[in-house]
Amino acid sequence: MYSILPFSVKNTETLTDNYIKFLKFNLFKKVYIILSNILININTQNFFLKFDFKNLQFNTNQYDIKNINYINTKFNPYYQVNIPIKLKNLTNLKIFNFNFNLLQFPKLDFQGNIILNGLKKTFISKLKRDFGIYFTKTSSIYKASIIFEFNKIITITLTKNNEIKISDFTNKISVDFITFMHFIGISNKEIINFSRYGNSIFLKTWLKKNKIQYKIISENILINLKNLKKLASNFITLNSEFNKNFSNLYAFKISSLIKFKTKQKLDNRFGFNFRDQFIYLFKDLINILDLLIDLKFNKISLNDLDHFGNKKLEVLIDLIINQVDFILEKRIKFLITNLQKSDINLNKFLSTINNYTLNFKEQFNIHPLIQYLDQTNSLSEITHKFKINKSSNLKEITLREIRFSELGKLCLIDTSEGINSGLIVYWPLNILKDKYGDFKTPFKFKTKPFKSFKINSLNSLSQEKINLQLDNLYLKKNLNFNKFNSLQFYKNNFETNSFNLNNFISINKSEIFSFAENLIPFMFFNDPIRSLMGAKMQTQSLPLIYKQKPLILTGNEKLITRKNNNVIYALQEGIVTFSTSYKIVIRDLFNREVSYYLSNYKFSNQHTIINYTPIVWVGERVALGQCIAITEEFKDNEFSIGNNIFILYGSLIGYDFEDAVIINKNLITNNIFSSLHIDCYEINLSFSKKDTPEITSFNIPKYNKYLKRNLDKFGISKEGTKLLENDLLVAKFNFNEIPSYTEALNKFLFTLFGYKLRNIKDTSICISSGNSGRLIKLEMFSNKKKLSNNNYLKLRFFISKQRLLEVGDKLCGRYGNKGVISYISNPVDLPYTEDSLSPDIITSSIGVPSRMNLGQLFETFLSMNWFYLDKRLLIDNNLNSNFGSNYLKSLVYNYTTETNFYNSSIINSYLAGKTFLRDGKTGNILKGSFLFGSSFYTKLIHMVKDKIHYRTIGPYSTITQQPLKGKSNQGGQRFGEMEVWALEAFGAAYNLKELFSIKSDDILSRLNLQEYLLFNYSLKNSNIPESFYLMLNELKGLTLNIESYIISDINKNLFFSTDTFSK
Structure with a gap:
């Protein structure tokens, strides 16, 4: 209802208006105050300095930026503050006029991001x-x-x-x-x-x-x-x-x-x-x-x-102002100390004085509130920018509590999990900020019943003076309360007062929750902890190749495009004359054409693809501010990041243990949950110490034709090729110096065959394991000047890969009902309904009552109705508040009876909402009834391919002779104490013995197994592992003599010394 109000806390006020005010007024005021205090005590014997404060200026020189999305473009990531200085040499009376660079501070781009070291970052606002x-x-x-x-x-x-x-x-x-x-x-x-x-x-x-x-x-x-x-x-x-x-x-x-x-x-x-x-x-x-x-x-x-009325919002500008003192004082001291030197070359010093400009880069890189921007999807980017830090004090529990003054000012549910719970919070759906820095929430004022109301905004101090109630929230009629009693807030307390129809002030219940919370339908029928988890899971969902709009929506899905800075809007009213995947041209009423260029296949911080798609056609008339291009997470200008799939609450051969889910193989064959990801390989070609360059060539030895099938004549992979694991990406080598003792041999070969010896070192780059994909873009950058790192050519390879569903991936609904895929079943083996519908996901029915997710059941039941009716349901979270407590019950009954004309298996006189299923293997009717319906599911970014790593052969550590650890080192499996307990619980004695001996550091058993596999030798018992010898050597380093004894096989009572342990 209040979504028409502008959202100004982050998008407008703190990111543009305050920044302009800072540049116009606060920065000049701060610099004037600080410099005037510093310059009072300046006393130079040989020079006279005059600072021109009136002509304090900003430098807007453009620099080459190192961001991966802004290649070959000029971009100025910093503002430079310069002050004109008149310098008079008192010895020879010469006058020098120059601009002194005081400081640099970062600019905000059009999306409100800071670009540091080529990465997009954002500032988390703090309440102080x-x-x-x-x-x-x-x-x-x-x-x-x-x-x-x-x-x-x-x-x-x-x-x-x-x-x-x-x-x-x-x-x-x-x-x-x-x-x-x-x-x-x-x-x-x-x-x-x-x-x-x-x-x-x-x-x-x-x-x-x-x-x-x-x-x-x-x-x-x-x-x-x-x-x-x-x-x-x-x-x-x-x-x-x-x-x-x-x-x-x-x-x-x-x-x-x-x-x-x-x-x-x-x-x-x-x-x-x-x-x-x-x-x-x-x-x-x-x-x-x-x-x-x-x-x-x-x-x-x-x-x-x-x-909350005693709080103010600390933004990026406040951080800059707090650091200006230190940087300005350091710069002025640098100038004065160099001028006071007796042997100074003034012309050389003034020409290089601005090469050592201090900036905020060091402070910003280590600041905890400047964070790596979460670009998993558009919702995650919005919620990351709207994050609020309440306090940095982790000890006070009272700061984590929800206060009555925060009602409508901070979200009551959405917060960080873990140690920062209650300290990192989020803004609610609609909140305003006035010119005094006050935060206001819209309230509904109604003076007469059945009349129109007006919307006014109030701050936390004004809320204490009024009786505030949630929108038409009546208490249940019983012996203590009549029908018109309502729950109200007054002076930071709960009260139950009679509801006055002639004059009331109320707040919509959806206004006190964040944006991610309002995307959950039937939110008030769920446990708040699961609603919090559902909001977090939606921000971690991946954009899919094929997506659907949810059958049940809350109405806030379209509002994300208005809150998001990434979506492209029309800047004028006109008619579309050209529309492709890279460009949109609109001709306005004055016959002027404006071109909008779309960025395709950009590289996000989370290795997902940012690709724009036009949603207007040639000849369409667009209005001012209309959305004309959207990203991968939207469909028809609506936030759609998942799919509507059939779900069955039941069990299948025990694979639904501990919230695990069983999926239908049709989800993989039809690419229902497939997503695109991008990896970037950056390769530099450099000079050696003796100015011999690295060379790329197709005719490189050691590699066969199959590995070189994707290379061009220069030894570089071609665009559009399919690259598999261990394929050559760039074939390059370097010439090393030939040793002096081979000089005679070199002359001899030259006289016989006519060529010299060459010492070639292979430095080729191959595709690492698990990163196969298609090369979609190749960028080459040459450098005419020889840099300090001796690079003369830079290559960037963008490899796109398609991730299908695998066992171990995570799927999640909108209610926090997440699960790991434990089994992928064939469609013919799954149970099916009377009209031959088989489930796409089977999950445990025990997880619903234990988590108190009634909204999950409402969505499953109602979505099946809308599937048959070919409609969608726009449902408000304030449903029962506006129409009475039994409205949802009558809604479910009326629409299920309408669906009963199309399919009588959904609602019947025996079990309402449940169906009977047949076994996919035998065709017999299964015992009992099941809840079968439709639900909206998404795929999370926690994919098993990024987490689990295994190997068959690989390197061993030279000290312990155990397999290396880590995915980058091609390490093996690491079995710790708890993993050993798990195998012991199942009685896997032989597996444990194999892990601790042959697959670990028992060298003799390793060789014995090799002989057994190749030459059919007999297997022997395990030997002493290498780590035991390592421990003995460490004890010997402590000057401890260790002797060992064994029992004789002939006489068990005799002990004699042996040097079995000494190698």
């Missing part, structure tokens, strides 16, 4: 405490902390001894608060007149005691005046004479604090009025003094510091 006043209490000490911009904090403390002080802990300053107010021009009369405690003895005795402080100040008057001035630089007073004398060069000259709505907060909570001017005046300081006295005498209570 907002600017304002916060009151705390620790062991009878009351504090009022004022948080300014740039994390500047001033603390006013009321101690146990009734002393009140104002402190700045960053500068290590602490001054009496009354003395500070006198310093900025507030007299005792003004304190008594404006304070609520003006007539109290408590305040008057305080003012009298303050005379003693002036005696202490007069002893060190210079130090104390300096401290008072630094504290006063944070405030603006009414004393105009003080303002004239006050220096503007002090840091943090901040007058405005009301960016954080201090007026609204203090009005709501403490009941006194702030003035309309958004600055701190003397009246505000007196009010803070009154509040500390109120807290001391328990007249008011402390508020929740973790209230």
